[in-house]
Amino acid sequence: SLSRRNLLKASASLAGCAALGAGLARHAGAAPPPTPLALVAQPARMTIGSATAQSEVMTYGLGETAPSGMPPVLRMRKGEPFAARFTNRLAEPSTVHWHGLRIDNAMDGVPELTQPYVYPGDGFDYRFTPPDAGTFWYHPHCNTLEQMGRGLTGVIVVEDPADPVFDAEVVLNLRDWRLRPDGSFLEAFKPRDAARSGTFGTLRTANWRDAPMIDAPAGGLVRLRLAATDVTRIYTLGLAGADAVVLSLDGHATPRPLPLDQIDLAPGQRADLVLRMPDGEGMTVTLTNFRGSTPWTVAGLRAVGASAHRALGDVKALSPNALSPFDAGSATRIPLDFTATAEHAPSPSLCGSIGYTFWAINKVPWQGDTTDPTAPLAELKLGRSYILEMANRTPHAHPIHLHGLTFTIISSNKRDRLPPPTDTILLQPDEKAELALVADNPGDWMLHCHIIEHQKSGMSAYFRVT
Numbered sequence: 001s002l003s004r005r006n007l008l009k010a011s012a013s014l015a016g017c018a019a020l021g022a023g024l025a026r027h028a029g030a031a032p033p034p035t036p037l038a039l040v041a042q043p044a045r046m047t048i049g050s051a052t053a054q055s056e057v058m059t060y061g062l063g064e065t066a067p068s069g070m071p072p073v074l075r076m077r078k079g080e081p082f083a084a085r086f087t088n089r090l091a092e093p094s095t096v097h098w099h100g101l102r103i104d105n106a107m108d109g110v111p112e113l114t115q116p117y118v119y120p121g122d123g124f125d126y127r128f129t130p131p132d133a134g135t136f137w138y139h140p141h142c143n144t145l146e147q148m149g150r151g152l153t154g155v156i157v158v159e160d161p162a163d164p165v166f167d168a169e170v171v172l173n174l175r176d177w178r179l180r181p182d183g184s185f186l187e188a189f190k191p192r193d194a195a196r197s198g199t200f201g202t203l204r205t206a207n208w209r210d211a212p213m214i215d216a217p218a219g220g221l222v223r224l225r226l227a228a229t230d231v232t233r234i235y236t237l238g239l240a241g242a243d244a245v246v247l248s249l250d251g252h253a254t255p256r257p258l259p260l261d262q263i264d265l266a267p268g269q270r271a272d273l274v275l276r277m278p279d280g281e282g283m284t285v286t287l288t289n290f291r292g293s294t295p296w297t298v299a300g301l302r303a304v305g306a307s308a309h310r311a312l313g314d315v316k317a318l319s320p321n322a323l324s325p326f327d328a329g330s331a332t333r334i335p336l337d338f339t340a341t342a343e344h345a346p347s348p349s350l351c352g353s354i355g356y357t358f359w360a361i362n363k364v365p366w367q368g369d370t371t372d373p374t375a376p377l378a379e380l381k382l383g384r385s386y387i388l389e390m391a392n393r394t395p396h397a398h399p400i401h402l403h404g405l406t407f408t409i410i411s412s413n414k415r416d417r418l419p420p421p422t423d424t425i426l427l428q429p430d431e432k433a434e435l436a437l438v439a440d441n442p443g444d445w446m447l448h449c450h451i452i453e454h455q456k457s458g459m460s461a462y463f464r465v466t
């Protein structure tokens with residue numbers, strides 16, 4: 001049989017042709033290609049949250065500017081080409097994955113599956129056209145527990161010229177850090193916890209700060225873009241001091257603005273809210289996490305200036321992103337069982353294996369990012385409709401993420417209200433859910449738990465769409 005490497009080359013050049021074809025059709029005679037952004041993964045020293053000492057983090061910076069805080073929020077435009085020249089200044093291989101963006105497979109950033117490793121000192125050109133507007137994010141797909149744990153998680157905003165304009169926009173990148181009081185990093189995980197709900201951080205942050213207080217116009221409407229980029233923590237978030245509506249989840253619009261009560265946000269997930277600031281100067285709104293034994297403040301907003309006197313009732317639904325029509329009549333069913341396993345340890349991997357196997361999808365634990373990954377979980381026909389029958393046969397929640405494709409939850413034994421289309425489903429303990437999917441993007445697409453210890457200890461697989 002063909003080696004993975006040859007397959008990679010073949011599919012890369014095919015994807016290249018497809019991209020070129022699509023590009024010509026869409027942009028014939030249009031603007032010249034964009035100047036690539038210089039995105040640099042690098043080590044840095046900075047003080048995280050309430051820590052009293054600096055930590056040796058990993059971060060993304062733009063060009064030669066020394067990074068001083070969280071990775072930049074990358075802004076793109078729906079339907080317009082984006083380009084980034086990625087440079088790896090870390091001491092280990094890396095890649096960039098654009099979580100939730102339905103782009104060409106060759107740009108998806110999964111080493112061995114969609115592109116070669118980017119070795120220290122090397123680079124890679126990412127070029128794509130985001131088809132959907134919304135809040136997304138980016139992170140490596142290599143030694144992820146370490147690289148993401150140390151800071152390589154950034155937010156992407158894909159703007160739509162048709163987006164409603166609000167009085168302010170606030171982006172919050174939510175995550176934890178496993179730090180000792182002296183600023184040094186603790187071990188990335190504990191095997192005992194990796195076999196359960198994951199190893200939690202010791203320091204909680206929003207935008208790399210401890211419960212930041214952010215100014216926003218009094219009486220104004222604020223679009224709050226939340227991204228949960230932690231490797232482990234599932235949030236249950238609520239707002240005190242303001243009313244709010246949910247505009248979109250995981251980059252896909254709710255059919256109408258839904259009043260916000262509390263919202264679960266698992267690793268990989270995003271939520272766009274619109275809140276109405278209080279009228280009184282200095283009044284505050286707090287974003288609180290209610291999951292776990294004691295609620296705690298994630299971030300706050302403080303009203304500044306004279307009231308803008310806006311009304312939350314005036315907020316309209318966002319225009320939905322276009323998805324291929326799902327055909328229930330012809331859909332093929334694919335059962336997907338998520339289980340614990342004691343099978344065998346994965347083979348050593350260039351891209352970081354955590355050395356344990358605790359989880360499996362359809363009884364097969366992922367072999368690690370080897371040069372010869374396991375066979376695809378299923379081969380899907382381009383353009384055909386599928387129903388993924390997911391069953392969580394574990395007592396733990398798993399945020400299951402699918403690359404490159406968007407699915408819609410059409411049934412579940414654990415929810416009354418079904419969310420908009422998504423790329424990440426928080427599969428509850430013992431949940432059985434049916435996901436409608438159109439295989440409209442060719443290539444090898446990872447499917448994995450976004451609790452990174454689960455991903456790296458077996459709960460990972462991929463679909464091949466041809």
Ligand code: C2O
Pocket residue numbers: 097099139141268401403446448450
């Ligand atoms: Cu957020 Cu495989 O990715």
Ligand code: CU
Pocket residue numbers: 397398399449450451454455459
């Ligand atoms: Cu999991």
